[in-house]
Amino acid sequence: MTLKPALLAATARALLLSACAATTSTAAPVAAPPAPPAAPAAPQAQAAEQLHALFKAADEDNLRRNPLSALFRGDMRYADQLGDYFTDAYYAAERGAAEKELGELAAIDRAALSPTDQIAYDVFKWQDSLQLRGNSPDILALTAVRPIDHFYGFHTFYPDLASGEGAAPFKTVKDYEDNIKRHHQYAVLLDRAIGRFREGMASGVVQPKLVVRNVIDQLDLQLAQGVEGSTFYAPVKSFPADIPAADQQRLRAETAAVIRDEIRPAYVRLKEFLKNEYLPVAREGVGLVHMKSGPELYTFLIEQNTTLPLSADYVHNLGLSEVARIRGEMEAIKEKVGFKGTLAEFFHYLSTDRKFQPPSKEWLRDGYYAIGKRVDARVGEYFSTLPKTPLEIRPVPDYREKTDAAGSYNSGTPDGSRPGVFYYNTYDLPSRFTWGMETLYLHEAAPGHHFQISLAQENEALPNFMRFGGNTAYVEGWALYAETLWDEFGMETDPYQRFGGLNDEMLRAMRLVVDSGIHAKGWTRDQAIQYMLDNSSMGKTDATAEVERYIAIPGQALAYKIGQLKILELRARAEKALGPKFDLREFHAQVLDTGALPLTVLEKKIDDWIAAKKG
Structure with missing residues (x-):
């Protein structure tokens, strides 16, 4: 995810x-008598x-x-x-x-x-x-x-924005005109990225060859769409009924022209530069440990993503400990279902037996719809406030499904005009195992990302930086914590679905080991992939996408487990201190009602709440 x-x-x-x-202010009535001098503000x-x-x-x-x-x-x-x-x-x-x-x-x-x-x-x-x-x-x-990579590049983000299904609206003539204006700037930005890459070539700070090849592949996929098949052309294939026909014709022609004459040539320039000039000097080693000043950058990225000043060694050892614990629980599931064989053989069984593979994309879609209804029926028992923003379930668009995660979430708008979206991936369908569906939904949708992000955005009592901002450790830590609520929600009663929950938790524990292994200890891509295959039932497609993601965005994957462990620690502390006074709905409100907090700030808030409840 x-x-x-x-x-x-x-x-x-x-x-x-x-x-x-x-902030608001109210002017005094014109006819009002002079007011006495105001007392000094408290x-x-x-x-x-x-x-x-x-x-x-x-x-x-x-x-x-x-x-x-x-x-x-x-x-x-x-x-x-x-x-x-x-x-x-x-x-x-x-x-x-x-x-x-x-x-x-x-x-x-x-x-x-x-x-x-x-x-x-x-x-x-x-x-x-x-x-x-x-x-x-x-x-x-x-x-x-290093301005773009295959995970956080403008070339991956901007097509979504401009697709007609992203954040940019297409309701009025001005919306379409604004989109075309952004397209002109997008082509300029792509050329600007080439300039930044050249600076890195001169200073010796470059991307790994693996990342560069992935970006080239992504550009090829978008170029292969042509003009009228382009994601950028999609909004002008149909218009709102109140847009005049003459405007529709003009906007269609202008959109085609900017795709043909600006965006596609910019893609070609970027692709040819990366292929012919940058790739030959890109680094072989995938980790930051192989990049000039990379270890110093990784130290910063650990703190940036976890909100805590942790060392790479601490993170690595914590991951090893969590992997060992979760393996033990997996062994118990293996015994419960009566599987005769090793854990590795159990992994193989789960990842190869056809009964665990979705029979069709439509089956996968309907399965997520059914899970959503089950969650909706119970969520009010554990949350005092529910999001007003609607939630939609959609497949990952085909132009990015190959390199995308198994699931992801895009936030909606506070007024509900754009829904939150849970994306599920149908690429390589046999690798989308059915036993992972419940835990994925809890994480991405409800009560995971959709709840946390929507409740913050909808809370107009907060300053906007707390409504719309955040940090990865809190945001992803909450979503992983949401996976642990399977018992409260009556989910994962099937031992295979419970294994799916453990498998996803294992993924986050392995991330601590693998991310730090790659960027601080010199692990290779293949070494990292093999570690993940050895310790989970992930398919090679997912394991490869995960590892290549860690290579592209160092440190981000550490935040999940660090954040989850902190929230679980705070819940256990509150339960112990408050005893019968502990209310899970109230705890969840305390965690969620001030937006995404750095973990040190969240800890102080919960400690203060515990003290107030104890009297």
Whole structure:
């Protein structure tokens, strides 16, 4: 599984680090008599006013710098703009904004704030500090010169945006015109990426050959679509009924022209550059340990993704311990179903017997629909607030299914105008084992990503950076924690489905071992794939996609297990401390009602809640 916020790395950081809180003021009536001098504001009110004003100004600035962040919220003020990504000016603006905002935050008396505002203060400080570090010259020298990969590249994200099924709306003539304007900028951005790659060639900081080959393959797939078969052409194949025929004809012609004359030539230029110039100098070693200053970058990425200052060795050893524990539970399932043979033979049985393979894509779809109905019937027992944003279940689009995860989630809009979407992958259908369906749904949809992201976005009492931002450890940690609620929901009563839950948990434990193995200990791609095959019933297709994902985006996969373990630790702490006073619905509300918090901030919040409940 992977959360797909539908943004590439730069844009995802922009969403992560955006900030705002709405404030209102009321003018005095014109005929009112002069008011007496106002009493000095109470320290708490004054500090809160300063804090919320900072949030509001920071968010407005962020949306101007990162117009796609606004588009994903349903804010159409900058909908004709793609953004100034990959430029020196962009990175300088991000760095300057963080410096300015941290300076203003330091001038606010945190002690005078309410408990909720103190949480907001701490999260904002953490996020801006991270943004400042991520945009420092030392880090940019290692990241900006590798502008795209096969997982977080504009070429993977932007087609979704412009497909007619993504975040960009296609309801009015202006929506279509804005889309065409973004297309022009997209072609420029692709050429800009070539310039950044050349800088990396000069400095000796380059992508692995494996990543480059995958990107070339992705470009080939999109080029093979032609013009009218292109994902970019899809929105003009049908129009809303109220768009005049003359406008339809014009927009269809303009869309075809920009695809034919700008986007496709830019794809060809990028592909030929990567194939003929970049690939020969790309590195053989897949891990950051083989890249100039790679170990230093990996240390930063561990903290960025887990929100904790952990060493690669700690992460690796924790993963080994979790793998051993989960293997023991898998052995128990093997015994329960009466399988005679080794665990490896059980894995082989589960991954090869036809009874565990979906008979058709339609069967897989209907299976997920049925699981969703079962969850819906029980979810109110364990959650006091349910999302208003609708949830849809869709297959992964064919142009990216080969390199996509088994499942993913795209967030909707707070007003419900765009639903949240759980994507299931039908590529290599025999590898989409039926015993993994329940746990995948709990993670991606309800009560996993869809609940956490939607409830935060819908909570207008929060400042916008807490509604729309987040960090991987919390977001993915929550989704993995949601998998552990199988018992409460009456799921995984079939021992094979319970094995599926363990298999997915094993995946996240193996990620700690494999990600750190690749990027800190020099593991090869094949070594990492074999480790995953040896310790789970993953098919080779999925194991390969997972490993190549870790190669492309180091550190991100560590966050799942680290975040889950922290939430489980906090729940156990609360259950022990509160005894009969513990209420699972209330605990879930405490975890979810302030958005995605850094794990240290979440821990303090839960400790404070426990203390208040104990009296």
